[in-house]
Amino acid sequence: MRALLVDRSAPGGLRLGEAPDPVPAPHQALVRTAATSLNYGEVRFVLESAPEGAVLGWDAAGVVERAAADGSGPAAGTPVVTLGGDGGWAELRAVDTDLMGVVPEGADMGAVSTLPVAGASALRALDRIGPILGRRVLVTGATGGVGRYAVQLARRGGAEVVAVTGDPEGRGAALRALGAHEVIATPSAAGAPVDGVVDMVGGRQLVEAYEQLGQHGTLVSVGHSGGDAEHFPYGTLYGDMGRHDRSVVSFHLLGCTGLARDLTWLAGQVATGALDPGTSWRGSWEKFPEAAEELLGRRLHGKAVLDIG
Template identity: 50%
Template sequence: MRALIHDPAAPHGLRLSDLPDPVPGPGEALVEVAATSLNFGEVAFLGNHQPVGGVPGWDASGVVLASAGDGSGPPAGTRVVTFGWSGGWAERRVVDVAELAVLPSSVDHAPAAALPVAGVTALRAVRRLGSVVGRRVLVTGASGGVGRFAVQLAAHAGARVVALVGSVERGRGLRELGAAEVVSDVGEVGGPVHAVIDNVGGPLLARCYALLSPGGVALSVGMASLAPTTIDFEQARIHNPDARVEAFNIGSGVGPDLAYLAGLLAAGKLDPQIGWHGSWERVGEAVEALRGRRVLGKAVLEVGQLGA
């Protein structure tokens, strides 16, 4: 099979190569990949996540070629969306059956491929906030993949969503997704917020944490700024007592959440917000666009024969 592998000497650290097909374990399905998506974290920290010669790729949608040997999971021929910490940027991947979901017939592979990391992260982050009905929720980096899903899902949950973006242009379309307010500077947020879903990190997270109402929570979901955060907790104790900050992780066993999100797509209640779409032969363009903050939402690659 062909696959994108991590090669530090290649442009963007990636090159297409020929590899043997992966061999599934007893609880794993073999999937022929039709589409995959890029996440900022796997692009920006490629060398941290993958050894030289490793196949990156967290998200992939495709068709089951061989069902799990232990009899679990869907049979061969089933259209699925999948999650894993590697292997998605290839013509075939193996995936634990707990990390996949069957796709409704009306959902195409490209929008499905946008769901796993960004969609499930946003869904689980919104759940982590507890009830947000009638409460202000600030989403930073709201123009990105996780951000645009978080705006939609928090609005569906009843929150008054404040979408913080890097520029007015990057805020395009967020009101249509459910944002009540769209701002391009944290100073424009104004009064306190019940919660923050932060995709940026760095000094911005500290400024957003200071906006929390007593008992509020800031979830550190991403680090698009590539910068660490320093928080003055002495000031926090004075001005927003009992507020807290948490390092958020997506966790495992995402199959049921993928099925829920795919159902929302099928019902027209969720927009995958694909801002870049093309062949995986153009992965360099996609990486440059993503790292250059020129993608509103998700970058999706069509892969191999199914994606041709």
């Protein structure tokens, strides 16, 4: 099969080449991939430490070529969206059946490929906050892949959504169209306390967002794009003055159960237009270096999609 192989002598650190077809385990289906979407973490961190010749890629959408031998998961010929620790940047992918969701017939596979990491992370983060109907939820990094989905899902869940972006004037209209009630430049501009935070930035912004939590509030740490450490000044973790029972939590998406159900539901929402995938760059996988440069340069506000084949 053809795949994007790690090759640090090539532009962007990848080249199209030949790799052995994956051999599925009994609980895995073999999927012929149609599209993949890029995530900042895999391009920025995973690629730089991966061995030469490796096939990476977390997100991919395609069609089941061979169903799982143990009878689990969808049948051959079913359109699916898939998640995994690697293997998404290839024509064929072996995928655990509990990490794939069924996609409605005729859906845009490129749009659906944006879901596994970004959409599922946003959904699980909001779930971790708890009931959000009538609650105030702050989303940092709101123009990124996870952030855009978090804004939309929080609004659909009945929350008052406060979106944080470095350019409120330039991006405010787009974020309001997605469902944000307020668009601000920093978490400290939130004013009134918030009940939950979905944080994609980490570092100083995470600390600042935590300070906006009211009592019983939860901050869910999802991303670390800021690249700096979290230093909590003395007194930040005091529990008095309306700060009782606040928490910071994290999760690992591949450690979650029930993702097949999540991915199936999310795929249906994208297919019907109820969720906007926010594709801001799309092209052939031969143009990976161009997409990676845009992503790493923080010039993309949304997702980059590669069409495979």
